Amino acid sequence: MADTVLYEVSDGLATITLNRPEAMNALNVAAKVALRDAVRSAADDDAVRAVLLTAAGDRAFCVGQDLKEHIGLLAADRESGSGQTMSTVREHYNPIVKAIAGAAKPVVAAVNGVAAGAGFGFALAADYRVVADTASFNTSFAGVALTADSGISWTLPRVIGAGRAMDLLLFPRSVSAQEAFELGIVNRVVPAAELRAEAEKVARGLAEGPTVAYSALKESVAFGLSHSLEETLEKEDELQARAGASEDHGIAVQAFVNKEKPKYLGR
Secondary structure: OOOOEEEEEEOOEEEEEEOOHHHOOOEOHHHHHHHHHHHHHHHHOOOOOEEEEEEOOOOEEEOOEOHHHHHHHHHHHHHHOOOOHHHHHHHHHHHHHHHHHHOOOOEEEEEOOEEEOHHHHHHHHOOEEEEEOOOEEEOOHHHHOOOOOOOHHHHHHHHHOHHHHHHHHHOOOOEEHHHHHHHOOOOEEEOHHHHHHHHHHHHHHHHOOOHHHHHHHHHHHHHHOOOOHHHHHHHHHHHHHHHHOOHHHHHHHHHHHHOOOOOOOOO
16 A cells, blocks of 8 residues: 555554545545555455554644645646546546445444544544544535545434534534534544554454454445334344344354353355
8 A cells, every 4th residue: 555545454454544644634636545455355364354444643634635736636627628627526536435435344443533524524434433622523514615535425424413414514613522522523522642442452352352243233234224124123024033143143142041251264
């Protein structure tokens, strides 16, 4: 991976680190390509049982599009008439969000600072968000005369409701970590100095857990958001059969009977 994004796998946990702290981890083309490739690699690697998405520095998780680069690309578009710049949504943002949300394993976002625009979207695409008490969130899009991307028009209303989502989209503002917790945007707020350790603890715990069951849980919740109760019950039946046939289910049952802590294999 390019040095704009760091990628490491250890004991079943893939750690993906946005690594442009000098630019508040803004997304230039190189960073978007590297992040897309990293999340796809983590999603497709059977040796990876959980993913930790984090960022370097203490100012920002990700402030979204690198506007300095963006200005130059827009100028080139005007000269060529190509309109190529905005294809980044299709080529980069959409694949990143799909890989995070669609991974058959849990994804934890450790938000260390400002998460704005696409950075906010990537955090929302994760399954669990551990956030520094100094972090903040901002939709940002309307502030630069753009509409939502990176999945926010789908994820944010489902997390906080359509009315509150429209408020944050139409009137972008900084949402503190505490307010984000109260709105249900984040799962856990910790002191900034403890963020990395706490997020790694959460992610490593998931990496040691029943991966097939976690995958089924992700799939069932996503399915239930857009299907009827009857259809969701059928999906639960299908997924429970899958989880029940896993080696980890047998391990869990035996460990329960023996009053032992289960040691899952992830299959």
